[in-house]
Amino acid sequence: MKTELASIISSALDQILDDSSTIDIHIERPKTLEHGDYSTNIALQLTKILKKNPREIAQLIIEKVGLDPSIDRLEIAGPGFINFYLSSAGKSSIIKSIFSQSTKYGHNLTGKNQKLQVEFVSANPTGPLHIGHGRGAAIGDSLARIMQANGWDVTREFYYNDAGQQINNLALSVQSRIKGIEPDDANFPEDGYRGEYILEIADAYSNLKTVEVDEEVVKANGNPDDIENIKRFSVAFLRNEQNIDLAAFQTTFDVFTLESAFYQNKDVEKVLDLLEKNGFSYKKDDATWLKTTEFGDDKDRVMIKSDGSYTYFVPDVAYHLNKWERGFVRVINEQGADHHSTITRVRAGLQGLNLGIPKDWPDYVLHQMVTVTKNNQEVKISKRAGSYVTLRDLIDEVGSDATRYFLLARKPDSQLIFDIDLAKSQTNDNPVYYIQYAHARICAVLNQANVKPEDLKNFDEALLTSTHEHQLIKRLSEFPEIISLSASESSPHYIATFLKDLAADFHSYYNANKFLSDDKALQNARLALIGATKIVIKNGLQLLGISAPEKM
């Protein structure tokens, strides 16, 4: 509809201007219904060219416009905006397309079925997932759903570090607990993990438990001196816990990738060789450096330490080369903002390969930190000290739906405060219930009216004339634009805000009208409208990974 209106205006401009091809026609969605279903500021933009006042220009344009059947009328308002008002036919075509497209209403084909990967969470298996991972999980998962709705062929991927120093620390920590060394003991590893979960792993290990995760089976042999077995068991144990929590958070992955894979298949060496061959690495102080300064960094970075081991971003580059070779034309990495310094390094490494990878590939979505408050006090998150709020706690106490909504309702790059008491104590006042309640209410009415979906497709649109109805229809028609906006801005919060507004429109409408009525034609028209509303609420909640209950 937006593009149709733009072309209507464009052809009107052709009759006014010598050359209208350079003019960018912007069709907007006014905030209030008083300003129409659509509007354009074109007359304001043309004041300089035409040297006339904008309302005069708007008048000129309107006189040249050929009316579309979907449009009832045009009005000039304010300083010179042209506002479009939908006709009954325009309104009914929106409702009808919601029914005909059903679960696909609002979706588009922008991605042309091209391969896109969303990498998210990617937590190291050194502890349970905390609320920060929860934000990453909610945003990454929702973005994957949104990109799918925009026509991309999406792969969801989780990358984890199963080698390196922190895994050794993990194994040593578990080993200490197996041997009865307490975290505050002087003999406990200095960089060890001190949380209670370490003891759980130690007990499971001592009891010869078996853990199965990602199609790998690891059995504990109980030997406190077999550090390799402890390491493998601990990683498997924590990976399993993370997967259970993520599943309870409605978050799934298509692919799990291990850092160790890139050592085993020699991709890391391949990357290092290529960087050396292309002249982007050099040796200094017994270490090997990457010239990241040639790609915008403020200093060069070490790739191979003087002890021969690699720094973390070397396998990262190998991993991203692997993503490129797998044919992902787009990659979105969802990470915490505390890792933002990796962006320059990974991109620099990829550029240094000279393989034609675009400079700004991959994309990054960084979410800012989550501050947790409880009893009006900040809960410090410290994995080593073991004091932090786990994702599991939140799912148990607040629920998956509400937790996801809280974490998604804000744009990723603003910090957010998660007040546990508020989320817990006000469970019934939670915004997500407001939206779900609208859905449940509609289901109740449709059930009692005992109508089948087919019955709703033929309705008399001329009966839907109230302001509430117009407002609701306008809102429903915005959903496709919201889905593309969320994708282009990589932010699910637009969906969350939209749903809240849509639910508000519906609740107002519901309170102002009776839906079950002896006037069957009127009843049918109204039920068609709320039936369409139900579909859109459900589609929107689906994009956020939140359930749409039929009863509450």
Added chain:
RNA sequence: CUGCCCGUAGCUCAACUGGAUAGAGCAACGGCCUUCUAAGCCGUAGGUUACAGGUUCGAUUCCUGUCGGGCAGGCCA
């Protein structure tokens, strides 16, 4: 010291990427259930958009500077 993110109602956050009277939810106050779910609705109150300049028909949005908060700047990840 340098880079990135942020600063909007008492609190938590929006604002269609430069548009019309800056909007919601909590919290406060006043109304609405013998009728389809009151987890709801209607109304009142709440603002120098951190501050100072600049760009233009027009700025919460873009530019510069200042102040304040967060995160980074390891041969840690």
